[in-house]
Amino acid sequence: MAQALNQGAAQAIPAASDQPMIQLSAVNKWYGQFHVLKDIDLTVYTGERIVVCGPSGSGKSTMIRCINRLEEHQKGKIVVDGVELTHDLKKIEQVRREVGMVFQHFNLFPHLTVLENLTLAPIWVRKMPKKDAEEVAMTYLKRVKIPEQASKYPGQLSGGQQQRVAIARSLCMNPKVMLFDEPTSALDPEMIKEVLDVMIGLAETGMTMICVTHEMGFARTVANRVIFMDRGEIIEQNDPEEFFKNPKSERTKLFLSQILHH
């Protein structure tokens, strides 16, 4: 799979700029006594594509969920596109409008059709006229290659199709950043590729992306940087080539040997 994804994609993907889009400085978070995030420092530049990996429970989800404030951090500073995340609801909603998120379990709205899922936020949050929203939605449905499913309900689609709808739903808000939290790990193997292909296509448009994933082929193909987390800390980060060839820390080596031999 890794090779198949590699072919041809690498050159097409644009390079990152030096404008910071997301800045985490000394971010700390606790669940009760449990210290989930320990002094996380991370700057993501506009157009950069970051893959985050690490063992289960290391805080990957928690970190990216702090970026759109689905989780609250207790210490440190998070700035997204120039807006600092505090208790201010206005700012939180402002950030969420610009940050799309794709979940492991899709989180589509089962009582709405695919098209309604896509137009909901543009209509209610962006105040877009319904007709325009539907036009935009159809463009993105074509982009994820399922325009013919527009009038179906999510419950009638396969897992891979649902995840593609979820990606399209986020894109309809025209976000500046996309966060992915293990988007393929709830999918059957034969559906993983169709979702990864969509994500590669997205990377080619220059979207700023942070993906928590263990799809190392994908990481090699699109990432500018791979980040390894363990026990709430960023242990190591490097460009994919170096990261996979010469992991520096013992923990990274152990982790890589475990997942690559799966």
Add this chain to the structure above:
Amino acid sequence: MADISADTTANNNLNAQMEPGLRPSLPPPTLETGAVGWLRHNLFSSWVNAILTVLALYILYLIIPPFLAWAVFDATWTVPPLAAGVEDHPPQFADCRANAGACWIFVEARLPQFVYGFYTAEQRWRVDIVFLILAVSIFGLLSERIKRKKELAIFFFAIFPILAFWLLYGGLGLEVVETRLWGGFMLTLILSGIGIVFSLPLGVLLALGRRSDLPVVHMLCVVMIEFVRGVPLITILFMANVMLPFFLPPGVEFNVLLRVLLGVTIFAAAYMAEVVRGGLQALPKGQYEGAMAMGLGYWQMMRLIILPQALRIAIPGIVNNFISLTQDTTLVAIVGLYDFLNIVRAGSRDTNWLGTEIEGYVFCALVYWIFCFAMSRYSMHLERKLHTGHKKR
């Protein structure tokens, strides 16, 4: 070998036509068909089942024929012609003596009072208009063939109540009919209608409040819900009747009907809140996160994503509450109101109609049953209609 490949192509064709979700699933093949097969399969599948079936049939045999004889065949349906030598009189129980069965002329003679209570007779057309508008709008709201639901809903929930109040109570050119004259079926309909319309939104607010992160809101809602649920409705009605005046400035009169309405609505809302909370809890956290991640605000998220799903899940419980609310309105008799049941009961205590209590209760039971059964059927239909999973259509 050739056979197998032919088979797979056939299968592929079948799959192409039968993409899931496009058609309803076909029922599985039945092994035995026809009435005999059905009987054997369902009623006589084992010895125990066969004995139960026979027993049930015997019990039905004991109950149904005598009941039908009383209610239909031996009943008095119309006022008999005056016998010679009998003085002309208004219809009364004595007119039913000739037949052994039910005395339905009681219901016939008293029907206007059962429907309107003591409402001024010349003004009853006003009540009829309200009934008519109510029936038409409910039909319009529930029927799938009628479009323009939004306009209808605005009319029904915003304009109709004011219009109905004006028509029923009077003023502005209409003769005033005091609420103490309201009664019978009309009163029952008002009590349960208003209870239903207000208890649901109030219950939703209480349920949301109970799940709120704001400690004050949370505590207030918990106290309110738990207090009301811990006290019988009769007590609340008494309190509404006796205690409410203490909280009002002296001189402010608070109508009995209004007090009772308030009591019934708050009571129903507390139960509704718990049913709605059950629905809210059944939704996975991912639905909230999906909505929040797109920048929807709290109320948008609730209105567009969470409540439509939570309420759908809660439909059986909600309708259950509607049905018990309708039946609980009979308790207003305790504070001196003549709702449908109470007025029928009072009617059969009339000296002219002594001995017609059973007829009265059977008639009441039938009317309540028709309404509650209709609600129950509609809720089942609604549940099926709102189902959007694989089975849809």
